[in-house]
Amino acid sequence: MYRYSEFDEAFLAERNAQFRAQVERRLSGALTEDEFKPLRLMNGLYLQLHAYMLRVAIPYGTLDAARMRRLALIAERWDKGYGHFTTRQNIQFNWPRLRDVPDMLDALAEVGLHAIQTSGNTIRNVTADHFAGAAADELFDPRPHAELIRQWSTDHPEFQFLGRKFKIAVTGAVADRAVTRAHDIGLQAVMRDGAPGFRVLVGGGLGRTPMIGQVIRDFLPDADLLPYLEAVVAVYNLLGRRDNKYKARIKITVHETGIDRVRALTEEEFARRRPHFAGADQALLAELRAAIAPPAFRKADSDGFHAARDSDPVFRSWTDTNLYPHRAEGYAIVSVSLKAHGATPGDATSDQMRALADLAERYGHDELRISHEQNVILPHVHLADLPAVHEVLLAHGLATANIGLISDIIACPGMDYCALATARSIPVAREIATHFHALKLEHDIGPLKIKISGCINACGHHHVGHIGILGLDRAGVENYQITLGGDGTEDAALGERAGPGFSADEIVPAIERILRAYLDLRRGPSETFLEAYRRLGLAPFRAALYPAQSVAAE
Amino acid sequence: MPREAFSQVVTAQDLLAGDVIYLAADDTWVRDLSEAEILTDKVVAQDRLISAARQTGHVVGAYLADVHPGRNGPEPVHFREAFRATGPSNHAHGKRAERRHV
Ligand code: HEM
Ligand code: SF4
Numbered sequence: 001m002y003r004y005s006e007f008d009e010a011f012l013a014e015r016n017a018q019f020r021a022q023v024e025r026r027l028s029g030a031l032t033e034d035e036f037k038p039l040r041l042m043n044g045l046y047l048q049l050h051a052y053m054l055r056v057a058i059p060y061g062t063l064d065a066a067r068m069r070r071l072a073l074i075a076e077r078w079d080k081g082y083g084h085f086t087t088r089q090n091i092q093f094n095w096p097r098l099r100d101v102p103d104m105l106d107a108l109a110e111v112g113l114h115a116i117q118t119s120g121n122t123i124r125n126v127t128a129d130h131f132a133g134a135a136a137d138e139l140f141d142p143r144p145h146a147e148l149i150r151q152w153s154t155d156h157p158e159f160q161f162l163g164r165k166f167k168i169a170v171t172g173a174v175a176d177r178a179v180t181r182a183h184d185i186g187l188q189a190v191m192r193d194g195a196p197g198f199r200v201l202v203g204g205g206l207g208r209t210p211m212i213g214q215v216i217r218d219f220l221p222d223a224d225l226l227p228y229l230e231a232v233v234a235v236y237n238l239l240g241r242r243d244n245k246y247k248a249r250i251k252i253t254v255h256e257t258g259i260d261r262v263r264a265l266t267e268e269e270f271a272r273r274r275p276h277f278a279g280a281d282q283a284l285l286a287e288l289r290a291a292i293a294p295p296a297f298r299k300a301d302s303d304g305f306h307a308a309r310d311s312d313p314v315f316r317s318w319t320d321t322n323l324y325p326h327r328a329e330g331y332a333i334v335s336v337s338l339k340a341h342g343a344t345p346g347d348a349t350s351d352q353m354r355a356l357a358d359l360a361e362r363y364g365h366d367e368l369r370i371s372h373e374q375n376v377i378l379p380h381v382h383l384a385d386l387p388a389v390h391e392v393l394l395a396h397g398l399a400t401a402n403i404g405l406i407s408d409i410i411a412c413p414g415m416d417y418c419a420l421a422t423a424r425s426i427p428v429a430r431e432i433a434t435h436f437h438a439l440k441l442e443h444d445i446g447p448l449k450i451k452i453s454g455c456i457n458a459c460g461h462h463h464v465g466h467i468g469i470l471g472l473d474r475a476g477v478e479n480y481q482i483t484l485g486g487d488g489t490e491d492a493a494l495g496e497r498a499g500p501g502f503s504a505d506e507i508v509p510a511i512e513r514i515l516r517a518y519l520d521l522r523r524g525p526s527e528t529f530l531e532a533y534r535r536l537g538l539a540p541f542r543a544a545l546y547p548a549q550s551v552a553a554e
Numbered sequence: 555m556p557r558e559a560f561s562q563v564v565t566a567q568d569l570l571a572g573d574v575i576y577l578a579a580d581d582t583w584v585r586d587l588s589e590a591e592i593l594t595d596k597v598v599a600q601d602r603l604i605s606a607a608r609q610t611g612h613v614v615g616a617y618l619a620d621v622h623p624g625r626n627g628p629e630p631v632h633f634r635e636a637f638r639a640t641g642p643s644n645h646a647h648g649k650r651a652e653r654r655h656v
Pocket of ligand 1: 046048053088092208457461
């Protein structure tokens, strides 16, 4: 794993000392809240519904055992013994006390973690495919590039006061597991004439005005990555609107200016900036490639794995859902579900974090990933070790066999924590999971992505859920709006609104009606919900959702 | 239905813990909505809010929230205020944990 230099360590220490002094001045009354708020936000500290919340970046979702253990320690010492992993590959601590936050930041800095640019109108934590560096379908590991972007964007003087937040996602595979088309900039690996590069997308985003990103550059050689990104962000910085917060994201700039003009301006800016990149970035990229190299995969026979599959149905079911093909022979990628039926999606206790750290160290080449789907990944596990890994996971409540199924739900914190929420999302996720588990329909329904947001900001990605649920406040009552047919992959699509919303009591039965209709209408178990939806369109599902209305209309 | 009489409480967040607090009649801040002072006069309510908002050294984001006067003191009108008063619904943390201790 990449280790930070003394320079980086000194930078973090100094930044934390600065924040410690700012907190002192706030407590002494020397700073008002209006003065302090932008300072705390620059360090990832929010004030939420019930408490402060510290958001810590997990750059491109990559952790090692030492860092995971440090998160566990922080949760235990300064929070309530758990952390919440989010769709942006961050971890949020929901209960820090203001006075403790400088100590928490120091404890993070000791292992090279921080909360800088996890908030505010800056370039945020760079996210990546959570199977990066391991997946069989990958062209190349994009994490050296992601680390390059992280170093470039952190404290970049030109980009500390953008018109709005700015999010970059990277994938090295053809299958898009990083939702690159719903980011301000999406980077998709492409090989051309044997050389690595990226297709560059711009102007994607969810929130109030959801948009799918458009291609601004078909092929960008990776040597030009930083000057080109800098050109895109500089063009946005000048052109982007600052008169209206809701029209300030680059998606609106692209929409209003047109992709062709944004492309032309970017190319001009790129030509101006490129000569100033004198090769330091390329030297760094080479260094990062060496540091973020694949581990030494071992050879072993996997008889034990097959024997365990034959003899243990619980293990077999788990391997059916929670494994993904690895590029190295005899290895698998393990997705550890943080979605036990009835649990809060993305929450992990300190004990669970430590168990995962131990597993990574013992069986996983010391690597862990956090997925945007709010699960934890052990990217490199030999098949021979899977029975032992599974046993440890079982003992820690981490062996739920539901990856990609109905209970593997993304849910934002919603009104249980978030100050901006218009309704709750966590209880809806928990009820859907327990309801379909009790009906024993989960495996019958098959691959399905449900995504829930507690307000229009769409932190829970509801627009790209096969079934999206958006919680709203309708005249002082929680109301849930359903969208259908969304997709966050390489075939990205925004869901269509199904019709009027449902109350908190009605939402789970409504989801059940949609899924019973799907089970009736599908061509067979191999036709997924999304495929059936694409074949049939909204009408039959709408009829199932609103039986009274469709009878009335007949 | 007769229009409900005006009744509000002053609420804010504690600077140190960030938790939800309410202004009581004796000018102290309390954690429990039922102990908050019910303000039934608009002018008085504004006055109380202004003096609360001035205490920037230990409270953050003071505002007036609508309440129903109930048998055990004020009760929330909007569900957001109900969640603020009781804490998150997924874990017994925050106010839900504090309640269990009394
Ligand atoms: C809890 C405090 C949070 C606050 C105050 C907050 C605020 C916001 C706001 C205002 C937006 C809309 C931005 C825009 O469209 O200009 C947004 C979008 C988003 N947030 Fe959050 N959010 C929070 C938590 C989270 C969490 C927990 C996650 C991950 C689970 C998350 C991930 C996202 C994503 C993916 C989007 C939509 C993508 C986009 O930026 O277009 N946020 N958030
Ligand atoms: S979608 Fe809304 S409710 Fe959910 S975390 Fe984002 S801002 Fe909060």
